[in-house]
Amino acid sequence: MIATPDVLVVGLGPAGSRAAARAAKAGLSVLAIDRRAAPGTPVQCAEFVPALLDQDVAGMAAVSRQRITRMLTAIEDGPAAETPDFPGRMLDRAGFDALLVARAEEQGATCRFATAVASVGPDGGVTLADATVLRPRVLIGADGPRSRVGAAIGAVNRDLVETRQIRVALPRAHDATDIFLGAAYPGGYGWLFPSADVANLGLGVVASARAVLKPRLIALHDRLAEQGRVGRAVLGHTGGAIPVGGRLAASGWLGAVPVLLAGDAAGLAHPVTGAGIAAAVHSGTLAGAAAAAWLGGEGGAAAEYEEELADLYDAAFARALDRRRRLLDRHAAGEAPDAAMQRAGWIGFPEYWGRSP
Ligand SMILES: Cc1cc2nc3c(=O)[nH]c(=O)nc-3n(C[C@H](O)[C@H](O)[C@H](O)COP(=O)(O)OP(=O)(O)OC[C@H]3O[C@@H](n4cnc5c(N)ncnc54)[C@H](O)[C@@H]3O)c2cc1C
DSSP, rough: SSSSOOOEOOOOOOHHHHHHHHHHTTTTTTEEEOSBBBTTBBOOOOOOOEGGGGGGTTTGGGGEEEOOOOOEEEEOOOOOEEEOOOEEEOOOOOHEEEEEEEEHHHHEEESSSSSEEEOTTTTEEEEESSOOOOOOOOEEEEOOOHHHHHHTTTOOOEEHHHHHHEEOHHHHHEEEEEEETTSSTTSOOOEEEOEETEEEEEEEEGGGGGGHHHHHHHHHHHHHHHTTOOSHHHHEEEEEEEEOOOOOOOOOEEEEEEEEEGGGGGOOTTTOOOOHHHHHHHHHHHHHHHHHHTTTTTTHHHHHHHHHHHHHHHHHHHHHHHHHHHHHHHHTTOOOOOHHHHHHHTTHHHHSSSSSS
């Protein structure tokens, strides 16, 4: 363990691994830690990534279970509308996270698992569960939606979607991600994502409605099993929170220590789809570069990092937040959003991309 690394990265999901790799590549001493026992496990993910991610991560085929070519979106059990040009991959998410950790180690980063951060002090000292105190020169928080590092600089994801997902058998090969919209899923949606001979079937809803997750996932599973689309047996369970409130201020100070946030810790999951893997990869890389720039004497590196994130995400997130708020307002008024509103609130429909309804 390096007691005083140049850069301490908390979290070894995609954001943390990329940050660690980029900072180590610049010649810095990097320690990256994660409370999990092994990369990416247990998997808390539906495992879809856009095909464009191939441009940023070499070797994706080795951690991919199948290709996706299109998206099918059904509103209130109606017929599915097809979005034909929707290329992507279904990941082996644990394998993907392990690949990114291996890449960080190749660059010279030290990656430690089963190493939890217990607290982050106002002077930038990071106390581990075993009471070791680390004093990095730069601290990167890539510790997910409920980031302790983020909380220490006042950046907290307040708007979360809660999810519940099961793994089921898939009797027939399928090349589409299926999305289920409806009044039963306030602030979220249902999904069936194929992964070769199995599928991830899940639901997300606004955190205040989390009590409906279990019965509504059972109902969706029953319906799809009756249609012969998925098996009856539940092969596994997962879940987790997704930040959907938009980008947080991703930099700050703890005493003399600059702090950068990346991935979910910086609120970079898409407010409508909840997708956050690609943003974690991109923002992690940028955070690692910003840490290197700052230690190289560029005093404006953190501000530049914030600007880069704003350029990448603000326009898309502003649209998504607007669409999401309209749907939630309708729920709050005690009315079910009609089909037109659902269409305007989902990326698969042209109405989403038009002017605000
Ligand atoms: C059910 C579900 C389905 C999803 N499906 C998709 C999808 O299909 N496609 C997509 O793009 N996105 C999806 N997402 C979102 C995606 O998983 C996240 O956006 C992505 O993992 C963010 O990466 P990250 O590196 O920022 O955070 P994470 O992957 O969450 O990594 C954070 C790491 O920090 C560690 N950590 C946390 N606290 C501490 C601590 N105190 N000490 C040490 N380590 C700590 C955690 O163990 C974890 O490994 C889904 C999310 C959920 C919950």
